[in-house]
Amino acid sequence: MSQGPGSPYRPEERHVIPARAQTFGMIIFLVTLSILFASTMLLYVLLRLMAQEAYPPGALRGILTNAKLYTSTLIVLAASLTVHMALLRIRRERWQSFFRWLVATDLLALAFLAVQTPAMVQLLTSPLPEPLVTVQSVERVTGDTIEVPRPATNLHRLLFVLVLLHALHVIGGVAYLWVVTRRALRGLYDHEHYVGVRHAAMYWHFLDLVWLCMFGTFLVLG
Amino acid sequence: MSTLNAPLLAGIPEANRADVHHDNYLTHSRGFVSWAFTLDHKRIAILYLVGVMSMFAIGGIFALLLRLELFTPEASFSENPALNNDLYNQFFTIHGAVMVFLFIIPAIPAIIGNFVLPMMLGAKDVAFPRLNLLSFWIWALGAVFFSWILLGGGITTIARVNMEPEAFLAWRNAWGWLFPFGLDTGWTFYTPYSTTQSTTGVLPATMGAFILGFSSILTGLNFIASIHMLRPKGMTWFRMPLFLWGIYSTAIIQVLATPVLAITLMLLMAERALRIGIFDSTLGGDPVLYQHFFWFYSHPAVYIMILPGLAVVSEILSPMCRKHIFGYSFIALSSIAIAFFSFIVWGHHMFTSGQSPLVNAIFSLLTFSVSIPSAVKVFNWLSTMYRGRIMLLTPMWYVMGAILVFTLGGLTGLHLATISTDIHFHDTYFVVAHFHYVMMGTTLFALLAAFYYWYPKMWGRMYPERWGQIGAIVTIIGFNVTFLIQFVMGAQGMPRRYATYETQYEFYHQVSTVGSWILGLGLLIALINLIAGRKGKIAPPNPWGANTLEWQTSSPPPHDNFKITPAAGDPYALRRWRFVHSNDPAVADGWELKPEFRARQEAAGPGHRVEHRGMGDHLGSPEKTPGE
Amino acid sequence: MKLLLCTMIAILLTGVTALAQDAPATRPTTAPAAEATDPKAEKLAMIEKIQQDFDVPAQRDTGLESPNFFMPQVASEAAPATDAVLAYINFVTVFFTILILGLMFFFAWYYRSRSPDQPDPEGVATHSTTLELTWTIIPTCIVLIMFALGFRDFLHQAVPPPNAMRVEVHGRMWSWQFTYPDGTVTEDMHLPVGEPVQFILTSEDVIHSLFVPAFRMKKDVVPGRFNTIWAVPTVEGVFEVYCTEYCGTGHSDMLAKCFVYGEGRFQQALAWIGDIYTDPITGKPRSPEETGRALWSLRGCRGCHSVDGSPLSAPTWKNLFGAQRIFTNGSTATADEEYLRRSILQPHTQIVQGYGATMPSFAGQLDDRDINAIIAYIRSLSESQGQTQQSGLELGPGESQSVPEVEPRGPAAGQNRP
């Protein structure tokens, strides 16, 4: 991009913000968010590996075999699919079908939250399996050894925080979908102007990807 | 009031000449709402100006207070040593946190960047004006959190001084949630102190910093999109003003590094509230992990603070030396290089933390990489001054002040980057002096240079020149008296964040405290001067003879900047302009486009395309000015 | 104007140079006998005593002169090496500072604009790849040398010799505690000259950092980690020890001294200083209260508990004995011996209202005799020593033999040592 596209934009005429510029902004936004999530995952991996001794592998299994988490994974994948279908429909101005897919996405998004909330409450409240604390023997300079407690990170609560972080973004996504749905109802989209739908789809695919990465990491390390 | 005399307007397309008294962005609409919810980038810049500079004043007052405490080695604020130390600890924490999060990170990008970036692009606004307004209000929300802490800290301190200890404890139990007890963690919020020991407002403060992070991200995003999408025809990447290169590199760091701060602070809050065991070793976490996360943001953040400052220097130097900037592309690319390297050096803040010797070595080596692009910038600036026609005006004094302190501050960064010497200097006043040289010195001086340089554009008036220069010189002297001696003090072993100290450092501290008063005086002169300037002479559109696009509209600019996008060429082709004396005593002297360039300029309507002919006026062929 | 600026800086620099050369030693500011209860004065008395009895030089500037005028004295094997690296960096810094600032001010003056009408310069170069490469490559080489020097020096400091004496360092809010191989516990650093010492650092609460400027030695004291660092003191003398990682209210009081003893005097000094049951200054046996007070200081109770009623992060010990305690869970108790003993050994069973569970347990660190001494001390801080006084007199079995009873106890003892 060596040549700027010119600046046709006037503040008084809001709709003139070129769709390209908006999508460009959206991409930067998603890059920012990926860094956010990538750093949390890095942190999880580090803490998980640090907690290795004190925390035998598989201890999270009780949580991770929870059917709710798998259900919500399926839901979030489905929502990604439906919002993409909606996008394909609006490009061809097939209103009815577009609208149906959009509402389906809304419902799936809400369902995701509905399924995840109890799982999160469980994460927050469930105690860690014993032993929480191991001891390490340390030789002192005086020659005697002392036992130093080696506590372990409460991975349940850490998981809770990370899942909460994702859930907050899902809530943001739901709010955005709601705006898109309302605008769709008011007939603001057509085959040329559908940036809102496109961004909703991009965002939703992104959340999907993040969830899969998170869940995958939990499963592999859990 | 007189209107501008005709010669000074020569070269400004008719359509871009606003009627100074009736329509400019300041007078375009009136009332609180028209300011608070404006989408005009220039007004948003003014909102930031007021907000950010108030925060600077607050941070500065705390700096003066903490320097006052350090005037004597003993506890000097209270008989009770615990109270005295707590007060001091709160002072430097609030000073550091306010200066870093509320002042210096938004300072140049949000004030100067917002004001001039769209105009330099010949655009009517940034890419996303609503987002721009949102960033400002997010910033204001963050400021509210810090103000809450200040207020709570003040009230709690009064209660603590006036109440019996038991009654005070009971009062805190009842009201502590409403009045956070200030903040005493240092701006770095190191764990486990911040998660387990501190009884102060760590949660509101981290929440505030967290929120400010979003403001920073949105501003960065907006600027990246604007620079990618809004460049006018004729402005290739290598025809961008250097200021935009600096802002662009800054924005990249803002967008890529700030999310890590957000996550770090979020986990800090979670750790404090839920006791998970992330950063607290008694729960299975690791405090050094926190430091890695914190500095992964905060090191790049120091370049968020400095790059715009260096960009201002590069931008102002050329018109002030009446000479094309030397080594344009090296300066431009060095900004990008600094932004890139800034991500891989964070470990140099942790040489003594017990990380492995190998990691230390790698970070030390990488740290040096940043100094190379910085050196390139400094030498190019010097070459720009060489054989120029240097106008020793207020902006130039600040620019020279900035170069002076950046050289010293940057070179002392090398003492810290070398592992074995950093082990001695770490967490002493040597570090304090280093970072005040680079951030307080360089960035603040660059900011002040920018205030003066763009003052005529912002307000349509000229500031009083003589007092401007006096203010600049007093400030530069005061700054060096305050901080130069801190290098010596630090090297002698004086640790930082000490409320009381041993008598052998007394002299150094007293010099430094006196210096801070000189510095305060200089800033006060500058402040009064800038306010007095509102009654100064009327400013012509182009008072400096600069060739970037913001000077090709009236001062102050009309609401929508340009009716006709001016043609963009080499931003430093200064020889297209010539000096004219104003024939009206109420109007300041200025520059007009030379007649031979005028016809083309007037004709340049929207979509006018300019041929590219290399980068600048090359050796021996000064007349071959591109863009004409 | 710019000349003014230059001279300002020059004057400042020379002033500092002159000053740094005869930086005053830490003189006792005020140490009259009347103020013997002032901890600072007590400390000074201690230092004087050590200097006399163990022949430790009093002057701070016994060390070799550092090649850098602004560095503290050189007192370890590593210090001259670090200073040599520093000398190189300083040379580079001074060279480039003079070069850059000199050129800048010269240009600003020589090429200044004489009148605004003057024509702009013509025919000047706007770039030169040769120059750009020069000032990229030369600094690169310079900093690579810098890195190599610093790294070599650092590597040497990272690997302790195998025969080093090991000293355990505990950092806590806000005091230091040094434990030697023979089990002696001190609050200052005591080292033999010329022998390598390895420090094993650990913290009981937050991060601290051990800094001995004269040794150019610093390492963070991180809870949950055992960082190590080592040094070879080369000069006898008294040096400063600082905490350089911010650790809360008492951060700037977290100071200690480093005593370096000549041939053969180290063991002697350690034995003398390690005997907390004897008053080091007078050489007389201490009463339990006095021992308790010494422990209060040595074991770091001082950092959190005041003895004069001033509020710190933990309840004051003044008038604690016999008082009614209210706990976070709503229950209450009277502060008698049993309660105090429990508070020291299992502090987390009952948390006093208004405070956090921050006190570390001292089980295994203090023996019965020590605890009894502390309790006796706490009791002496109460005006009404309550009905429980009688039962408080029973001492540990081994105790009565070694510690002679000091009579009479009472308010007088409390006055002597508040």
Ligand code: HEA
């Ligand atoms: C605006 C902010 C800013 C900037 C630009 C810099 C720039 C640099 N900083 Fe600084 N730094 C801080 C802000 C900044 N710093 C802060 C806030 C802290 C402390 C935080 C805290 O703990 O609270 C800190 C701390 C800090 C440390 C950790 C110290 C410690 O705590 O132990 C280190 C260590 O490497 C360091 C190094 C550097 C280096 C190498 C540069 C380089 O980028 C400098 C490059 C510039 C030059 C080199 C000068 C110009 C070049 C020439 C004049 C030509 C000649 C050059 C050569 C021969 C190479 N800094």
Ligand code: HEA
């Ligand atoms: C941008 C950042 C910034 C700025 C500008 C400053 C400015 C100053 N700083 Fe500070 N400082 C920090 C960032 C900054 N500082 C940080 C991050 C720390 C570390 C904190 C920590 O350890 O956690 C620190 C710590 C710090 C310390 C060390 C404390 C310690 O470790 O114990 C000291 C001590 O001297 C100090 C002094 C000063 C002084 C005298 C100024 C002076 O320059 C202030 C001058 C300002 C004024 C006097 C205000 C007057 C204003 C006006 C009159 C209005 C002017 C308005 C216009 C011109 C429009 N600062």
Ligand code: CUA
């Ligand atoms: Cu311990 Cu600072």
Ligand SMILES: [Cu+2]
């Ligand atoms: Cu850094």
